Amino acid sequence: MKKRVVIIGGGIGGLATAFNLKKLSKDLEIVLISNRPYFGFTPSFPHLALGWRRFDQITIPLAPLMAKHGIRFIQESAEAIDPDLNQVKLKSGEKVSYDYLVIATGPKLVFEAEGQEQNSTSVCTAEHAIQTQKKLEEFYKNPGPVVIGAIPGVSCFGPAYEFAFMLNYELRRRNLRHKVSITYVTSEPYVGHLGLGGVGPSRRLMEDLFAEKDIKFVANVKVKAIEKDKVVYEDLNGSTHEIPAKFTMFMPRFMGPDVVASAGDKVANPVNKMVVVNRCFQNPNYKNIYGVGVVTAIPPVEKTPVPTGAPKTGQMIEGMALAVALNIVSDMRNSSDRFAPTLSAICIADMGNEATGFVANPVIPPRSWVKTKKGRWVHLLKSGFEKYFLWKIRRGNVSPWFEEKLLEVLLKLKPVEPCSDCSGPPGSRC
Amino acid sequence: MKKRVVIIGGGIGGLATAFNLKKLSKDLEIVLISNRPYFGFTPSFPHLALGWRRFDQITIPLAPLMAKHGIRFIQESAEAIDPDLNQVKLKSGEKVSYDYLVIATGPKLVFEAEGQEQNSTSVCTAEHAIQTQKKLEEFYKNPGPVVIGAIPGVSCFGPAYEFAFMLNYELRRRNLRHKVSITYVTSEPYVGHLGLGGVGPSRRLMEDLFAEKDIKFVANVKVKAIEKDKVVYEDLNGSTHEIPAKFTMFMPRFMGPDVVASAGDKVANPVNKMVVVNRCFQNPNYKNIYGVGVVTAIPPVEKTPVPTGAPKTGQMIEGMALAVALNIVSDMRNSSDRFAPTLSAICIADMGNEATGFVANPVIPPRSWVKTKKGRWVHLLKSGFEKYFLWKIRRGNVSPWFEEKLLEVLLKLKPVEPCSDCSGPPGSRC
Amino acid sequence: MKKRVVIIGGGIGGLATAFNLKKLSKDLEIVLISNRPYFGFTPSFPHLALGWRRFDQITIPLAPLMAKHGIRFIQESAEAIDPDLNQVKLKSGEKVSYDYLVIATGPKLVFEAEGQEQNSTSVCTAEHAIQTQKKLEEFYKNPGPVVIGAIPGVSCFGPAYEFAFMLNYELRRRNLRHKVSITYVTSEPYVGHLGLGGVGPSRRLMEDLFAEKDIKFVANVKVKAIEKDKVVYEDLNGSTHEIPAKFTMFMPRFMGPDVVASAGDKVANPVNKMVVVNRCFQNPNYKNIYGVGVVTAIPPVEKTPVPTGAPKTGQMIEGMALAVALNIVSDMRNSSDRFAPTLSAICIADMGNEATGFVANPVIPPRSWVKTKKGRWVHLLKSGFEKYFLWKIRRGNVSPWFEEKLLEVLLKLKPVEPCSDCSGPPGSRC
DSSP states (O other): OOEEEEEEOOSHHHHHHHHHHHHHOSSEEEEEEESSSEEEOGGGHHHHHTTSSOGGGSEEEHHHHHHHTTOEEEESOEEEEETTTTEEEETTSOEEEOSEEEEOOOOEEEOOSBTHHHHOBOOSSHHHHHHHHHHHHHHHHSOOOEEEEEOTTOOOOHHHHHHHHHHHHHHHHTTOGGGOOEEEEOSSSSTTOTTTTOSSTHHHHHHHHHHHTTEEEEOSOEEEEEOSSEEEEEOTTSOEEEEEOSEEEEEOEEEOOHHHHTTOTTTBOTTTOOBOOOTTSBOSSSTTEEEOGGGBOOOOSSOOSSOOOOOOOHHHHHHHHHHHHHHHHHHHTTOOOOEEEOOOEEEEEEOSSOEEEEEEESSSSSOSEEEEEEEHHHHHHHHHHHHHHHHHHHHTOSSOHHHHHHHHHHHOOOSEEEOSOOOSOTTSOO | OOEEEEEEOOSHHHHHHHHHHHHHOSSEEEEEEESSSEEEOGGGHHHHHTTSSOGGGSEEEHHHHHHHTTOEEEESOEEEEETTTTEEEETTSOEEEOSEEEEOOOOEEEOOSBTHHHHOBOOSSHHHHHHHHHHHHHHHHSOOOEEEEEOTTOOOOHHHHHHHHHHHHHHHHTTOGGGOOEEEEOSSSSTTOTTTTOSSTHHHHHHHHHHHTTEEEEOSOEEEEEOSSEEEEEOTTSOEEEEEOSEEEEEOEEEOOHHHHTTOTTTBOTTTOOBOOOTTSBOSSSTTEEEOGGGBOOOOSSOOSSOOOOOOOHHHHHHHHHHHHHHHHHHHTTOOOOEEEOOOEEEEEEOSSOEEEEEEESSSSSOSEEEEEEEHHHHHHHHHHHHHHHHHHHHTOSSOHHHHHHHHHHHOOOSEEEOSOOOSOTTSOO | OOEEEEEEOOSHHHHHHHHHHHHHOSSEEEEEEESSSEEEOGGGHHHHHTTSSOGGGSEEEHHHHHHHTTOEEEESOEEEEETTTTEEEETTSOEEEOSEEEEOOOOEEEOOSBTHHHHOBOOSSHHHHHHHHHHHHHHHHSOOOEEEEEOTTOOOOHHHHHHHHHHHHHHHHTTOGGGOOEEEEOSSSSTTOTTTTOSSTHHHHHHHHHHHTTEEEEOSOEEEEEOSSEEEEEOTTSOEEEEEOSEEEEEOEEEOOHHHHTTOTTTBOTTTOOBOOOTTSBOSSSTTEEEOGGGBOOOOSSOOSSOOOOOOOHHHHHHHHHHHHHHHHHHHTTOOOOEEEOOOEEEEEEOSSOEEEEEEESSSSSOSEEEEEEEHHHHHHHHHHHHHHHHHHHHTOSSOHHHHHHHHHHHOOOSEEEOSOOOSOTTSOO
C-alpha cells in the first residue's frame, strides 16, 4: 500500500512540498488540506493593496490545480492534530490519517497593538490587501499623514518597507505626495535591520532611501496603540509618543495557528505555538511530522532591545520544502540520507519603478557573502519572478533544473545540502 | 489711466517681477527703485571673491536695461513706505505713489557675532565679495587656518558650503592647501541640513565631501565672536570653544531692511522685519502690497536647537516673481484667478572643478521627490546657467517658453500653480 | 679617499637609500649591514601567511644583489652605535667606522598583550607569516571564531584590515566561511582611522566593507590578553569584555631596536627608542646620522583615546630614502641644498579578488587631497606593483625616471622637495 503524506497548507510551502514529493516518488499518496480555495502569491499582496495587480493575476484556484497533478485536495479547515494517532481532524469532524504529516499552514496573525485590528490595515493575506485597497481609495480623496511599520515581536519587516516605498510612488503618481507625510515606525533597533541584524550595508541603504524619498523613521520603539487618527509608541525609556496618522499599515506578529497548538508541546513551541523542528525541518519528537515555511520555529538571529524575529522568505521556504520532501522520500525508502535547507535569503523590496534586492547566504550568520542591488532592473526582476513562480506552480514543477543551475552558477546558492546529523536548531550548520 | 506698479529692488526678484509684468500686460506703468546702479548675479559672488569672475562679467547696468525695456528706473534709496497713502518715500524726500507695490529689496545683513563685521568677510554683496578677494590675496602670501561657517539665525547656508569647497580648490591650485586647515562651523544641527532639514541624503553627502576634501566641521553650535586670530563658539551645554583662524568667512543673519520696517507691523513681521505674505505672496492686510524674494517671511522648515531659517533660492524667487506678476495682472483685470509659487528649490554648490546639485520639490516637506547629483557636468551646468540667466535678464524675458518646457519635461517642475484660497502661510499647499 | 656611508638594515629603506646613493655619486663607499640574508617585500607577508605567495617569490638574497651593484654587504647583527666615535659595533665585536650613518633597521616588534606572543600570530616578518600559515592549515581542519586586530600603541593597521579581508576571502574559497565568525578589535577610535585620523571617507568605506563581508568590529578598546580560546579587551570605562577566538592575528606595537637605543638619547627617542630626526630625516644632534623608514620617530597625526601612532608606508619610506641620499651627497659636496620627503602615502589593502586603495597627499594634515578607490583593478594594481618593486630592487634602480613621471603626472605626487630649513619635526612643512 502507498504511504500517505498529508500536507496542511496551500501556500508556497505546502505546494512546493507536494510538487517536490510528486517529482521524487510515484509511491506516495499526497493529500493537501487548505481552508482557502486558492493559492495566493504572498509577495504580491502589497501590489494588490495598491491596485497594481488584480486578485486573479496573483492567485490560482487550488481544486483544478491539485486534480491536474494527481494530488487529493480537501478544501476545509484542519482543526486538530493527534500526533500519537497520526490523524488530522477536519472541521467537519472527519479524520484524515497520515504516514507523514507536513505542517505548512503559514502563521496566525496577531494584531497585538491596541486598536490595530480595527483601525489599521495589513497586506498579509489577499483579503486584507483588498480591504487595504478600499481604505486607500477613500484616503486618496482626502489625504493626510501616513504611518507604516511593525509592532514588537514582528519577524517579517520586508512588506512594511516595500509598502512604504510603493505607497510613496503611488502618491507621487497621483500628485498627492506633497500633501502626505510618511513615517516608518518599527521595533527593529535600526532601519534596515530586517530582523536579520542587517544584511550587508542595509542600514545605510535604507537610511539613504528613506532620506531620498522623504520618509521619516523612528526605530527601536514599541508601538502600543493604533487609533483612528494617531499611532502611539513607547521608547526604551518608557516615554510615550504620538504621531498623527490618517492611514496606517502595520505588520502583525506571527504565531503558530491553533491546529498546531492542538498537537501539544512536543510539536508546538510552548511560547509561539510554531512547529518545533530540527535542522532537517523534522519534528524531533514525532519523526513523521515535518514543518515548512513561516509556521516553523526558527530562533532569532540576535536579541534586540524590542523583540523581533527572523523572517522566512520565499527562497528559504522553497529550500525547506525541498529538504522535507527529500527527507520523507528517503525515510520511506529506509535510506539514512537526510537533507537540510541552506536557508539563503533572496529578498526584493519593490519601490514602484525601481527595487532593492538583498541576498544573504546563509541568512543565519556567519554569512559567506551578501549582496545588495538597487535599480530599475531589480524591479523588473521582481515582476518577472512573480510570473515565473506562478508558471512554476501551474506546471507543478517547483524546482526546474534550469532554476537550480542558474542559482548555482550566478549566485553559488544551493537550496539544500546533505546533512549527516539532523539534531540542532533549524539554520545551524550540519 | 494706466495702473502703476512700484517695485523696490533691482535683484532677481525685482527684475523678474518687472519683466513678467511687462510680458503679461501692456496696461501697466512699471517703476523700479534701486539704490544700486547695477543688477548683480548673486550666485556668482563667491566666484567674484575668488577672482574666478570679474565684476563686469556678472553684473548688468540697470539704467540702460530698464530704458530699453520701457521700465522707469529710479536709482535712489527707498526710505519709507506709507501703506495707507500708497506711497514710497525716497531719500531725496520725493514721494512715489503706487497702485501696486512689490517689495523685493533683498535682506538687511546682520553681522551679529562680536567682531564679525570688522574681522570676517562675506560674499553676500558684490562689494563684500571684492573686499574678500583683497583679503584673500594678502592671505595667500602668508597662509594659516581658515574657518568658514554660519552664525545663529542664518537662513542661507549654500554660499558658505560653496565658498569652503571653492577655497579648498583655489588653495590646491596655488599649491598652498597643505599649509591651510579648513574648518566649517555652523548653526545647522548637522552638516547638509541647509536650513531645510536636509535634502535627501545631503547629510551623508556633505560629510563625505568634507572628508574627501579634508575639511573639518563643527555643527550645532553658536558662533559668538570672530576675532582677528580665532573664532569663538558656544556648544549646546554652554561651554565655549576656540578655533585659531587667519581667514574667516561667515554668513550673516538676514532681516528685513528699514524701509520694510517703516511700513509698520501689518506689513513687516515684528520679529525679523520681513514682509508678511500669504501663500500667494500678497500682504494679507494691504492687498496691493506683495513681497518677492529673500525679504519675505517664510516660516522655518523645522525648529533646530540653534536657530536657523529656510533659504530662498533663485528658482524659488523666480516662482514668487511670476506668481506675484500673475496676481497683480489678475487683480487689475478684476479676475479672481490667483497663483502661488510651488517653491521648488534647485541649488548647485560649485566646488571648483565639480559641483553638487540638489533639487527639492517642493522645498517645504512633505516633498514629492528630491534629487542629488554630483560631478563635473553639474559644475558646467552652473557656469552655463549663469550665462543663460544674464542673457535672460538682458533680453528682458525671464520665463522663456523653452525654460518652462524643459523644467516641466525634465524635472516635472512647474514654478506656479492656480490657488483657489490664498490665505495660509507661504509655502503651504493651496 | 672616498667617504663611507654605513647603512644598517636591508629592507625597503636600507636598499632604497643604498641604490639612490649609488646613482647620485660615484665617490662614496657604501656598506650595508643586515642580520637577515634576504630582502623581503613586507607588503606581501600577509599573502605568504595565506599561502598565496611562496617565500622565494617575494624575497631576494642580499649577498649576490649587493655584490652585483658594488655595495659591501655585512650579514651580521649590528649591536651598538657609538655616535661620538662614528662607529658601528657588530655582534662579532668588529667595529665599522662611518662618515655617514643611515639607520634603516625597521622596528622591534613588541607583543605587549598578555599571551600575544604565545597564542596569537603576526604577519610582520616572513618568519611570522610562515608560522601563521602553519597555524591556519590546522585551523581550516577544525574552524571556529576568528579575531583580528591591533593592540594599544600600534601604528600600522593596514595589514590587520588586509588580513581580515583576505582571510574572509580564503574561507569563502574553502567553503568554510559560514562556520567562522570574524571580528576586528582595534585601538583605533573608529574603523578606518588607520592611525591617520581617517583618509577621506575611509570610516564609512570600512564600515560598509565590514558589513558587506559580515565582519563584526569593536573599536576604541584596549586588548589586554590573547588567550588560547579568547581575546580579552577593556573599554574606555574600564570594563572588561571577552570574545571567543580559535584563531587570532594581532598587530604588535613598534619600537626602535636595541642598536638604536645603544646610541643614547641624542639619537634614540627616550620613549620609543626610535631615531630622532628633523624634517630632512637627519639627526639634529649628530649631523652625520640619518634615519629612514619605520625606525624614525614621526609624531602621531592626532591624539586618540587609546594610543595609536602614524604608519609609515612604502611610498613614504622611498621618499625618506631619496631625501636622505640627496642630503648625504649634498653634504659631501659641501652644498647647502637640503631635501625633505613630502610623505604622501599610497596604501592598498588587498581583499582577495578586489582591493581598496588610499592616497593621502600629504599624510600629515592638512591634506591637499585624498583619493579612495575600490575594485578588481586595484587588486591587480597591487599584484603588479609587487612584481614591479622586486624588479626595481633586482635592477638596483629604485627611482626610475618613468616612475617619477607617472606619479607626478597621474597623482601630482613628488616624493621629495627642496627644504631651506630642516629644523622642525618630520612631516612638518618646509
